[in-house]
Amino acid sequence: MEETPNINYMPRIGDKAPDFEAVTTAGQMKFSEYNKDSWVVMFSHPADFTPVCTTEMSAFAVDKKWFEERNTKLVGLSIDSIHSHLAWVNNVREKTDVYMDFPIIADLDMKVAQLYGMLHPGESTTAAVRAVFFIDPAGTIRLIMYYPLNVGRNMDEIQRALIALQTSDECKCALPINWRPGEKAIVPPPKTLEEMDERIANTEYEKIDFYLAKKSI
Numbered sequence: 001m002e003e004t005p006n007i008n009y010m011p012r013i014g015d016k017a018p019d020f021e022a023v024t025t026a027g028q029m030k031f032s033e034y035n036k037d038s039w040v041v042m043f044s045h046p047a048d049f050t051p052v053c054t055t056e057m058s059a060f061a062v063d064k065k066w067f068e069e070r071n072t073k074l075v076g077l078s079i080d081s082i083h084s085h086l087a088w089v090n091n092v093r094e095k096t097d098v099y100m101d102f103p104i105i106a107d108l109d110m111k112v113a114q115l116y117g118m119l120h121p122g123e124s125t126t127a128a129v130r131a132v133f134f135i136d137p138a139g140t141i142r143l144i145m146y147y148p149l150n151v152g153r154n155m156d157e158i159q160r161a162l163i164a165l166q167t168s169d170e171c172k173c174a175l176p177i178n179w180r181p182g183e184k185a186i187v188p189p190p191k192t193l194e195e196m197d198e199r200i201a202n203t204e205y206e207k208i209d210f211y212l213a214k215k216s217i
Contacts, residue, residue: 009114009115009117010117011115011116011117011133011141012141012144013141013142013143013144014140014141015140015141016139016140016141017031017035017040017133017135017139017140017141018031018115018116019031019032020112020115022105022106022107022111022112023082023105023106024075024082024103024105024106025082025085025086025089025100025103025104025106026101026103027103029075029105031075032139034073034075034103035073035135035137035139037137038071038072038073039070039071039072039073039134039135039136039137039162039166040072040073040074040075040133040134040135041067041072041073041074041075041132041133041134041135041158041162042074042075042076042077042116042132042135043056043060043074043075043076043077043130043131043132043133043153044076044077044078044113044116044118044128044129044130044131045057045077045078045128046124046127046128046129046130046149047078047079047080047127048078048080048084048085048087048088049084049087049088049091052150052151053078054088054092055152056130056152056153057076057092057100057104058092058096058098058100059155060074060076060100060155061098061099061100061101061102062098063155064101064102066159067162070162070163070166072162073102074102074103075102075104075105076100076102076104077104077105077107077113077118077128078104078105078107078127078128079107079108079110079113079126079128080107080108081108082106084106085104085106089101089104107128113128116131116133117131118131120146123148123149124149127149129147129148129149130146130147130148130149130151130152130153131144131146131147132144132145132146132147132153132158134161134162134165136165136169142165143161143165145157145158145161160179160180163181164179167181167185167217168185171185173185173186173187173215173217174186174188176214184206184214184215184216184217185214185215185217186212186213186214187199187205187213187214187215189211189212190210190211196210199213
């Protein structure tokens, strides 16, 4: 017998992204295969044919190529039927000329929403909050954002966060507050007295103190 997902389960940063199979606007999806060899940004919205959701999903559609250029696939989700999704996608295309041609999961049984902790009973028991999951090519959840039903997400921050994650992986570094591409990265703090003395003597870093230093990447 199939195990019933726990509505109280909340995936965490560093967890393996739960695998699932679902019907989407692009056909049947097995998530682990969709995620293979690429990043995935998966985002939920409360309902089709609603104004805030339309602005958000349209923004993802407009920037789909931006994500593709960074080896990142998009996938949306709401607790609506596939027929509702298709009608909404077509309506938005007719009214705004924006085509939401990335997969949108039809999660009528709430299975995926429960797997990913998208249902917050304090907000609603029948609509997913505005969650965003950043999942790396190894299938690991790297960053999670949650927004309430009545506040739209910030696309600039979503894109900044994705670039920061990819840059941190590539350069093996940490990044400071408000970091943008081209700015300096944080040098890991020293862990021994010898490393501390080397840090103090180093003239290449921008140093506030021995424990807080930055470098160009």
